[in-house]
Amino acid sequence: MANKGILIVAVSQRASLPPATFELVTAGRRLADTLKEPLAAVVLSEKAAALAEDLAACGVDKVYAVEHPSLANFIGPVHAQAAAAVALKEGFGKVLLVSNVAGRALAGQLAVRLKAGLAADVCEILPDGKVLRPYFSGNLIASVEFKSPVAVMALAPMSFPRAEAGAAKGTVVPVAFDPGSPKIQFVSYQPEAANEIDLGGAERIVSGGRGLQSEEGFKPLRALAQLLGAAVGASRAAVDSGWIAYRSQVGLTGRSVRPKLYIAVGISGQIQHLAGMSSSGTIVAINTDKDCPLMQMASIAVVADYNEFIPLVIDEVKKRKGSTAVAA
Amino acid sequence: MGMNIVVCVKSTPSSVNVPVDAATGQPKTAGTPTAINPYDEFAVEEAVRLKERIPGSTATVLTLGPDGAADVLREAIARGCDGGVHVSGPEFDGGDSYSTSLALCAALKKLHAEKPLSLVLFGKNTNDGCSGVVGAETAAWLDWPEVSSVKKIEAVDESSVTVHRAMEDGTDVLKLSLPACLATVKEINEPRLPSLKGKMAAKKAVFPKWAAADLGLTAAQVGASGAAAKIVKAAGQPPRPAGLTVAGASAAEKAKKLVDILFERKLI
Numbered sequence: 001m002a003n004k005g006i007l008i009v010a011v012s013q014r015a016s017l018p019p020a021t022f023e024l025v026t027a028g029r030r031l032a033d034t035l036k037e038p039l040a041a042v043v044l045s046e047k048a049a050a051l052a053e054d055l056a057a058c059g060v061d062k063v064y065a066v067e068h069p070s071l072a073n074f075i076g077p078v079h080a081q082a083a084a085a086v087a088l089k090e091g092f093g094k095v096l097l098v099s100n101v102a103g104r105a106l107a108g109q110l111a112v113r114l115k116a117g118l119a120a121d122v123c124e125i126l127p128d129g130k131v132l133r134p135y136f137s138g139n140l141i142a143s144v145e146f147k148s149p150v151a152v153m154a155l156a157p158m159s160f161p162r163a164e165a166g167a168a169k170g171t172v173v174p175v176a177f178d179p180g181s182p183k184i185q186f187v188s189y190q191p192e193a194a195n196e197i198d199l200g201g202a203e204r205i206v207s208g209g210r211g212l213q214s215e216e217g218f219k220p221l222r223a224l225a226q227l228l229g230a231a232v233g234a235s236r237a238a239v240d241s242g243w244i245a246y247r248s249q250v251g252l253t254g255r256s257v258r259p260k261l262y263i264a265v266g267i268s269g270q271i272q273h274l275a276g277m278s279s280s281g282t283i284v285a286i287n288t289d290k291d292c293p294l295m296q297m298a299s300i301a302v303v304a305d306y307n308e309f310i311p312l313v314i315d316e317v318k319k320r321k322g323s324t325a326v327a328a
Numbered sequence: 329m330g331m332n333i334v335v336c337v338k339s340t341p342s343s344v345n346v347p348v349d350a351a352t353g354q355p356k357t358a359g360t361p362t363a364i365n366p367y368d369e370f371a372v373e374e375a376v377r378l379k380e381r382i383p384g385s386t387a388t389v390l391t392l393g394p395d396g397a398a399d400v401l402r403e404a405i406a407r408g409c410d411g412g413v414h415v416s417g418p419e420f421d422g423g424d425s426y427s428t429s430l431a432l433c434a435a436l437k438k439l440h441a442e443k444p445l446s447l448v449l450f451g452k453n454t455n456d457g458c459s460g461v462v463g464a465e466t467a468a469w470l471d472w473p474e475v476s477s478v479k480k481i482e483a484v485d486e487s488s489v490t491v492h493r494a495m496e497d498g499t500d501v502l503k504l505s506l507p508a509c510l511a512t513v514k515e516i517n518e519p520r521l522p523s524l525k526g527k528m529a530a531k532k533a534v535f536p537k538w539a540a541a542d543l544g545l546t547a548a549q550v551g552a553s554g555a556a557a558k559i560v561k562a563a564g565q566p567p568r569p570a571g572l573t574v575a576g577a578s579a580a581e582k583a584k585k586l587v588d589i590l591f592e593r594k595l596i
Contacts (some may be wrong), residue, residue, distance in 0.1 A: 013497065051596045073500060076464060101495050105476040105511075108464025111426060119424055119555030120459045129558065136355060137344040137455045148426075148556035183473035183508070187490065187501040198496045204596070228596050245513045247494060252344075252455070253367070253514045261595040271345060278565060282504045282595055284586070289574070300589060302582050312583035320591055323584050 003093035009327020024189025025163035041075035046072035059167025066313040074102035080109030099154035116150035137277035207233035215243040220310040251276035330384025331446035337368040338575040339397035354560035367451030370547030373519040376408035406522030417539035429465035434543035448545040463511035476511040
């Protein structure tokens with residue numbers, strides 16, 4: 001029997017689905033329509049039944065809800081066992097995941113169980129079934145062809161629009177699951193400081209580099225980020241100087257991001273940094289050095305000292321937001 | 329009691345700024361200097377730290393790659409590993425994460441049969457292939473527990489390891505039974521430089537070289553023949569449209585203009 005159908009593997013994180021999961025629905029729907037195949041999803045969660053309704057509401061034809069306490073926190077082999085059981089039973093041909101920490105590890109586990117080719121960080125799915133993904137640390141784009149009957153693709157967050165509720169509602173099917181005795185036990189979870197927006201799913205990012213000169217330098221950036229609803233990022237130089245945590249690092253040894261708006265402040269734009277953010281929509285560079293690589297590649301470049309400039313930008317945005325509020 | 333630790337490393341181009349060969353559509357890497365994949369340095373350091381922490385332990389470095397890849401085994405020994413194994417042969421050329429992880433699994437099983445392994449460490453990803461899934465795939469072949477994005481190894485005993493996993497929204501603490509596979513991130517440590525003693529040991533080191541047949545695999549299972557995905561073409565990043573510079577007599581004027589543009593384009 002030929003493998004057929006598209007399966008979205010949705011992993012809940014802290015009892016909710018990461019927003020990028022809904023990007024999988026958009027990508028999956030496009031694939032399903034092109035191939036004239038059904039679109040299904042499997043939700044792995046301690047609250048799968050409820051979360052499955054959200055995906056069904058976005059037009060996923062059939063949503064398998066694997067609800068079990070062992071799926072509350074991501075445990076690679078346990079989640080893989082649950083997802084593989086559904087994928088193998090129904091013989092799906094394409095498996096979509098979010099390319100985040102959990103999704104990438106799960107993709108690897110599933111590829112072996114499904115005897116499938118794997119492409120991670122996929123940013124585009126071509127009509128002929130090939131996919132595009134970063135190669136050589138983002139300096140190149142590779143076109144990947146699958147040779148196996150099953151293809152596993154982990155999609156880079158922010159590469160597809162998020163699906164919204166309103167399409168023809170699909171059905172939810174509960175699936176029983178017995179994890180056996182897992183070789184990994186979840187011990188605890190320590191959340192990041194509250195109200196911090198995650199870089200991966202951020203539509204806007206304000207990022208700082210060596211030019212900020214100190215930890216203090218991130219203060220105006222954080223204020224601007226808060227005003228814009230943006231995540232705060234950093235270059236390796238700023239992280240290595242100890243001004244901000246490693247989790248905020250954008251670039252080769254940090255995170256790859258593709259927000260609609262990337263504001264780089266005091267970042268010269270070493271190739272390692274560009275590798276992590278050059279797929280952003282609009283890039284604004286603010287720097288005193290007009291010739292540095294980031295100013296050269298930016299969509300909008302401003303020669304300015306951030307210390308003076310960022311507070312002025314904050315004032316301008318506040319003025320505008322104030323007037324919009326009045327107008328509304 | 330000591331543990332036997334294996335760290336998997338790859339020899340990759342030291343610069344990822346490589347051109348694409350117009351004829352083949354593949355990156356032109358011939359003649360490019362190679363080095364230990366930068367992300368693997370953290371895994372090597374962690375293996376050596378664990379070895380130092382638990383008396384009687386060994387750290388073995390494992391690589392799959394052409395003849396020249398033996399250099400990264402020497403590099404890891406210079407940084408404190410005890411010995412290395414080189415999986416090599418023309419049959420491994422053109423592998424993807426699927427066939428590469430199968431070969432690594434076979435090599436690890438062979439090592440495990442010689443002396444039982446406790447931990448296998450990987451880097452976050454390679455700077456050339458960038459898939460970041462070989463650790464998870466190798467663990468799946470082995471059917472050993474695996475955790476990726478490990479930023480700290482908290483406790484190790486004879487039967488388990490407790491690790492901290494860097495997630496997008498915080499830190500998970502997980503306990504794995506041994507043997508286990510861990511893929512590390514940069515945050516885990518600061519790699520040391522090779523020592524003089526290490527460099528001497530590296531110079532003298534001799535590595536067993538294992539072909540597919542030595543691992544109980546056929547040529548059809550590894551390399552390009554065993555691959556489930558293939559990179560048919562590589563291309564440079566599409567050029568970004570030309571940008572504009574915000575001009576103005578004062579910083580205030582530039583700020584106003586910038587915010588105007590961002591509002592006009594509905595970016596904020």
